[in-house]
Amino acid sequence: MSPAPRVCHDPAEFRTALAERLAAAGAGPASLGLVPTMGALHEGHGHLVRRARAENDVVAVSIFVNPLQFGPGEDYERYPRTLEADLELLARHGADLVLAPGLEQMYPGGEPLVRVTAGRLGTVLDGASRPGHFDGALTVVNRLLNLTAPRGGGAFRAYFGEKDAQQLLLVRRMVADFALPVEVRPVPIVRDADGLALSSRNRYLDDDGRRAALVLPRTLAALAAGEVDLPAARARIDAEDGVRLDYLVVVDPATLEPAEPGPGTLALVAARVGTTRLIDNRAL
């Protein structure tokens, strides 16, 4: 196990610690890999950290439950906050630094007045079900990238999971549209042995919910194998006890426009299992 990562709650303290680590990393400008998270970490996050570890001199992880991306009635208050266990996982996967700001440390002037607008891609699919979600997520990602960017000229890479495919697409667009000096690196979905995509919100599920949720990866697999068409796939999810389908679509991954299922397309699903909203996706 690597040593425990250094934890900073204050972004200014984090920047000082980061500059020291980068300077100590060796000759020439050192590279930084950043993994933004909301905590309640699992092995999916672990994979992002390992990728960052393999590709960079210094690895930083941010842990912040961002109120801007939660809608009224969503789970902001009850979102799991498990810093101690998170730090153990991060030590196992070799993170160097953790930025874990409180609300005031992240937004010292109160909630930001000027925000990122995700545009058309932010109003479909998850954006339609969670209005304002992607504006809030991009606003905090933009802020995190600016707070953590290495100043010494070394490479800066940020790691995002393909589980949140729409978020990944939008982060890529923001980085391109704002010419942000960071390279976005996608990481494939990590699944449990039974196929369920790892997610912090899986811990809300009871045993029945956990079993019912398997209809999502299984239906995506059946769709990818051509065993069912889209209407039959939707019906299969709808028929599962305790599961309420939000959407199941096949899209062009670059535009999120509906597409005929086939090579190069992506199937995206969102559903409520009891009160827990889960998402998943699979390339066809």
Ligand SMILES: Nc1ncnc2c1ncn2[C@@H]1O[C@H](COP(=O)(O)OP(=O)(O)OP(=O)(O)O)[C@@H](O)[C@H]1O
């Ligand atoms: N199973 C997974 N495989 C790959 N990446 C993942 C997985 N789960 C989360 N990530 C990625 O980790 C990063 C942080 O995500 P987050 O902290 O929201 O975790 P989460 O498990 O997706 O939580 P939630 O249940 O709230 O959606 C995101 O880039 C997300 O895509």
Ligand SMILES: CC(C)(CO)[C@@H](O)C(=O)[O-]
């Ligand atoms: C990217 C992110 C950390 C921004 O709050 C969050 O949306 C997440 O965990 O995917």
Ligand code: BAL
């Ligand atoms: N994993 C994306 C963050 C969210 O659901 O708010």
